[in-house]
Amino acid sequence: MATIVAWExxxxxxxxxxxxxxxxxxxxxxxxxxxxSDVGKLNxxxxxxxxxxxxxxxxxxxxxxxxxxxxxFEDAHGGGGGDSTWRFRYSYWSSSQSYVITKGWSRYxxxxxxxxxxxxxxxxxxxxxxxxxxxxxxxxxSLVPPAAAALIxxxxxxxxxxxxxxxxxxxxxxxxxxxxxxxxxxxAPPALDLQL
Amino acid sequence: MATIVAWExxxxxxxxxxxxxxxxxxxxxxxxxxxxSDVGKLNxxxxxxxxxxxxxxxxxxxxxxxxxxxxxFEDAHGGGGGDSTWRFRYSYWSSSQSYVITKGWSRYxxxxxxxxxxxxxxxxxxxxxxxxxxxxxxxxxSLVPPAAAALIxxxxxxxxxxxxxxxxxxxxxxxxxxxxxxxxxxxAPPALDLQL
DNA sequence: TCGCTCACCTGAAGC
DNA sequence: CGCTTCAGGTGAGCG
Numbered sequence: 001m002a003t004i005v006a007w008e009x010x011x012x013x014x015x016x017x018x019x020x021x022x023x024x025x026x027x028x029x030x031x032x033x034x035x036x037s038d039v040g041k042l043n044x045x046x047x048x049x050x051x052x053x054x055x056x057x058x059x060x061x062x063x064x065x066x067x068x069x070x071x072x073f074e075d076a077h078g079g080g081g082g083d084s085t086w087r088f089r090y091s092y093w094s095s096s097q098s099y100v101i102t103k104g105w106s107r108y109x110x111x112x113x114x115x116x117x118x119x120x121x122x123x124x125x126x127x128x129x130x131x132x133x134x135x136x137x138x139x140x141x142s143l144v145p146p147a148a149a150a151l152i153x154x155x156x157x158x159x160x161x162x163x164x165x166x167x168x169x170x171x172x173x174x175x176x177x178x179x180x181x182x183x184x185x186x187x188a189p190p191a192l193d194l195q196l
Numbered sequence: 197m198a199t200i201v202a203w204e205x206x207x208x209x210x211x212x213x214x215x216x217x218x219x220x221x222x223x224x225x226x227x228x229x230x231x232x233s234d235v236g237k238l239n240x241x242x243x244x245x246x247x248x249x250x251x252x253x254x255x256x257x258x259x260x261x262x263x264x265x266x267x268x269f270e271d272a273h274g275g276g277g278g279d280s281t282w283r284f285r286y287s288y289w290s291s292s293q294s295y296v297i298t299k300g301w302s303r304y305x306x307x308x309x310x311x312x313x314x315x316x317x318x319x320x321x322x323x324x325x326x327x328x329x330x331x332x333x334x335x336x337x338s339l340v341p342p343a344a345a346a347l348i349x350x351x352x353x354x355x356x357x358x359x360x361x362x363x364x365x366x367x368x369x370x371x372x373x374x375x376x377x378x379x380x381x382x383x384a385p386p387a388l389d390l391q392l
Numbered sequence: 393t394c395g396c397t398c399a400c401c402t403g404a405a406g407c
Numbered sequence: 408c409g410c411t412t413c414a415g416g417t418g419a420g421c422g
Contacts, residue, residue, distance in 0.1 A: 037414050043397055046413060066399065095400045098413060102398060238417085239402070262400080262419055291418060298417095299401070 024125040026076075029055045031121040033136070039109045039116055045101040047090075052099035055122065056090060063092045071101070076123065076132035086131055220321040222272075225251045227317040229332070235305045235312055241297040243286075248295035251318065252286060259288045267297070272319065272328035282327055 030051040032038075038045045047056065062069045068091020075084040089103035108114070108131075117136035124130065226247040228234075234241045243252065258265045264287025271280040285299035304310070304327075313332035320326065 035414060037416090040415085041396090042415070044399095049412065089398095091399095093399070096402085096413070097411075100398095106397080237403090240417095287418095289418065290420095302402070 029122045036116040043106040047099040073131035076130040222321045225318045232312040239302040243295040269327035272326040
């Protein structure tokens with residue numbers, strides 16, 4: 001029996017999914033591990049300046065104006081029933097010399113249940129922009145006990161687990177469970193708390 | 197022998213110094229004993245409404261605008277080597293119905309090592325504004341032992357002490373020592389700890 | 393009127 | 408260490 005570390009890998013930044021139209025291949029732009037402020041009451045996402053100026057350059061006019069511009073992103077996984085399109089205000093705050101996504105961001109945080117430590121990623125296919133997010137890896141021993149925890153024991157088949165063959169970035173053996181890639185570690189306790 | 201209470205009076209609100217240019221005589225406006233909040237992390241000085249409306253009136257436009265206005269003060273003692281000019285944002289907070297100095301204030305607090313209980317004072321000479329501050333009187337028995345304390349005994353001449361004749365506001369007899377006005381009190385112990 | 397959003401500000405940390 | 412960056416606050420305004 002082996003222990004499992006939950007590790008979500010729903011991102012399809014490299015265009016591995018291929019089910020969502022768009023002839024061009026998706027080009028990964030950047031990711032950010034969101035801070036507590038990014039998902040908190042400040043209602044803004046600070047876009048690291050390096051990435052902002054590289055991927056979302058603002059013209060001189062938009063850079064001066066507090067209105068900035070509007071960026072439209074498609075959900076990287078297409079409509080899961082929702083609209084799958086996200087409109088964000090994107091502007092430059094001269095006072096803090098930083099680029100920020102403001103209007104529309106809090107809705108995204110809420111809808112995606114984004115939490116501090118999660119990763120938001122941006123990619124594009126031609127002129128189309130995509131946004132994606134994934135939860136951070138669940139801690140094996142959480143400092144703060146989760147509100148609800150399920151103790152999950154996984155019995156592995158003797159030969160080879162069910163592996164998602166398409167997941168190129170998953171070098172180690174993976175088991176997909178509830179849409180979550182579970183990463184197999186040898187020589188570890190047989191069970192863990194999965195925070196669901 | 198008389199006892200001495202340390203009392204700094206480097207302020208030249210009445211224009212007694214006269215060494216820093218400005219043909220017009222300085223007119224004292226008001227003082228405030230700063231609160232812990234005034235020198236804390238709130239980075240703002242609440243200007244008592246009575247004084248604010250009398251000396252720093254905001255036009256209807258500036259009163260509405262969050263930008264308020266900018267007030268420039270010169271250090272009442274001229275350049276001690278520094279810039280000696282202080283730019284503060286001054287505005288009205290409608291939520292608390294109060295007038296506040298915000299931007300630039302924290303720098304002043306830091307540079308002057310302003311602490312709760314100290315006094316900040318404002319005066320003007322024509323259109324020129326001046327700011328000054330003085331430490332609160334040193335406590336005879338300090339709750340926190342000072343880093344360095346000097347026990348000073350002062351022998352007064354029998355007739356009349358050395359009095360700073362220009363210090364109009366010092367109604368009681370004063371002895372200037374190390375640039376500090378020492379205020380003479382009769383019928384008190386002959387010595388005290390002067391926190392230097 | 394009150395909660396949500398946004399623009400502004402600052403200290404701290406990192407380079 | 409000076410300068411840049413940015414996380415975390417704040418009040419004002421609006422719906």
